[in-house]
Amino acid sequence: MIRLHAECLVGPEVERELIRKCQAGDPRFYEPLVRAYEKPGLRFALGLLGNLEDAKDALQAAFVKAYEALGRFDLRRPFGPWFFQILRNQCRDLLRNRRARFRLEAPHEHLELKPADEESGPERRREAGQAKELIWKALERLGEEHREVLILKEIQGLRYGEIAELLEIPEGTVASRLFHARRALKEALEALGGAHL
Numbered sequence: 001m002i003r004l005h006a007e008c009l010v011g012p013e014v015e016r017e018l019i020r021k022c023q024a025g026d027p028r029f030y031e032p033l034v035r036a037y038e039k040p041g042l043r044f045a046l047g048l049l050g051n052l053e054d055a056k057d058a059l060q061a062a063f064v065k066a067y068e069a070l071g072r073f074d075l076r077r078p079f080g081p082w083f084f085q086i087l088r089n090q091c092r093d094l095l096r097n098r099r100a101r102f103r104l105e106a107p108h109e110h111l112e113l114k115p116a117d118e119e120s121g122p123e124r125r126r127e128a129g130q131a132k133e134l135i136w137k138a139l140e141r142l143g144e145e146h147r148e149v150l151i152l153k154e155i156q157g158l159r160y161g162e163i164a165e166l167l168e169i170p171e172g173t174v175a176s177r178l179f180h181a182r183r184a185l186k187e188a189l190e191a192l193g194g195a196h197l
Helices: 012-023 027-049 052-072 079-097 122-140 144-155 160-167 171-191
Strands: none
Touching: 012 027, 012 052, 012 079, 027 052, 027 079, 027 144, 052 079, 079 144, 079 160, 122 144, 122 171, 144 160, 144 171, 160 171
16 A cells, blocks of 8 residues: 555655745755655546546646645645645546546556566466456446545555545544445446456
């Protein structure tokens, strides 16, 4: 599983120092934050939007909005949940403004559920690819609320408390949504003929 900070190139103390320098008027120090959150942010946006072009648009807009709001950022808070909240809102705005819906394009390497097993043979890699495609087709059938909580837990690897903070809901609600989302995903997989997954 991937924690919110697991792929980040900087730790919380370094993040705070970078933000302090940005707040002092030096925009050069924003680039390490962008690099640190680019991959997990793209994976999150892809999970919510289903296609790379929209995900990149949402991610870029979220980075711009976050930079513009850095002057008001509370340094006692972690940057990650705050940024992902901005990105989540950007994804929702994009869906709403374009009157679009989640549309899955070809499953993308940014959406790996688990790292590829280099030791496995071609047959195993083919099966894993088919399973991944089936899971993403099943996710396409879910409502936004269920898909979102599954992306946060199963792909981003966030803890219940982190998801609760990001979605601004109690942890008990996170647990309930996850229960129902997993059940809905199982039903969608069964409808697609993937009950064996």
